[in-house]
Amino acid sequence: MGADIAAIVQKNARFTAKGQVASYIPELAKQDPSLLGLCLMHTDGRTQCFGDFDKKFTMQSVVKVAVFLSALLDNSLPSLFRKINISPTADGFNSIVSLETKSDKKPLNPFINSGAIVSLSMVAGGTPQDKFERVLGLLQRITGNPTLEVNEAVYRSERATGDRNRALAYYMKSTGILECPVEPLLDAYFRLCSVEADCRDIASLACFLARNGVTAAGETLAGRDTCRLVKAVMSTCGMYDGSGDFAALVGIPAKSGVGGGILGVVPGRCGVGVLGPALDEHGNSLAGVMLLHDLSEAFDWSIY
Ligand code: GLN
Secondary structure (H helix, E strand, C coil), X not given: CCCCHHHHHHHHHHHHHHCECCCCCHHHHHCCCCCCEEEEEECCCCEEEEECCCCCEECHHHHHHHHHHHHHHHCCHXXXXXXXXXXXXXXXXXXXXXXXXXXXXXXCCCCCHHHHHHHHHHCCCCCHHXXXXXXXXXXXXXXXXXXXXXXXXXXXXHHXXXXXXXXXXHHHHHCCCCCCCHHHHHHHHHHHHCEEECHHHHHHHHHHHHCCCEXXXXXXXXXXXXXXXXXXXXXXXXXXXXXXHHHHHCCCCEEECCCCEEEEEECCCEEEEEECCCECCCCCEHHHHHHHHHHHHHHCCCCC
C-alpha cells in the first residue's frame, strides 16, 4: 500500500529500450518505442493515469477481448465451441501449424489470430460490416467513448501486408471451420485491429470485466459467467506463448496487442491499461510486462 506508482512507471521506462516495435505491419514501425503509459481505473470510480497514458495506439489483439465477448453474447456455448477451443498454446500468435495437426482443425483459442477470425465470423450480423459495427458499438458502450474509430493508415497497412492472416483464414475455409467468404471477413478483422484507443479506453474495458459486466455508467452489458470465461481464457491464453510466464510473474488475466497495449484485470479491484510499443519476442510490450510485474508485487494483485 502507498506505493509510488509514478516512480514505478518511471523505473520501468528504461526497459522500453530493450524491445522492438512491430514492423511486420509497416505503419506500426513508425511508433515511438520509448513510450510507456498507464491508466488504472478502480471499481470504486477512481482513475489514475501516468506517463504516456494519453497517447493513442491501435488496439491490435487487445480487440480480441471485445470480439470474443461479442461472440459469447451472440451464441450459445455449444455452438461457439463447435468452431473454437480455449486451450493455451506454445506457438506464436499467427501460427498455422495446429490448424493442420490437430484432428478437430479448430483454432486453439480466441486470442490468437486464427481464433479471433473465427470468433468474428460468429458475431451477430448479416455481413462482415455488420459484425464490425457490432463489436465497435459494444466497445464504445463499454468504454463510454463514442469517438473510438479506425486508424485508416494502420488499417490500410494491415490489409496490404496481411497475407499470414489470409493464409490462416483460407486454410480454415478449406477445412470448413470458416463458412463465410474470407476477404470481407478479414477486412472487418483488420479494421477492428486498427481501432485506435488510449490507456484510459483499455482500462475502462478492463474495469468492465473487473466489475463482471457492469460499465462505469452502471449499465449491465454482460453476465458474470460470460465475464468469468473471458477472464479465464485471458489468464491462460491472453499473452500468447508468454501466458505461462505472465501468470507466474504477474498473475492477472491480461491481453496484449502488437500495438504495445496490454489490458489487465484485477478482479473486483481495477482495470489496467498499459501502452509500451517496444515488444518482446512473444509480441508483448516488454516494459509493459515489467511494469505490471512491479505493480502486482506492490499491490498484491496476483489472483493465485
Ligand atoms: N493485427 C495483428 C495481426 O493480425 C494483431 C496481432 C497481435 O496484436 N498480436 O497480425
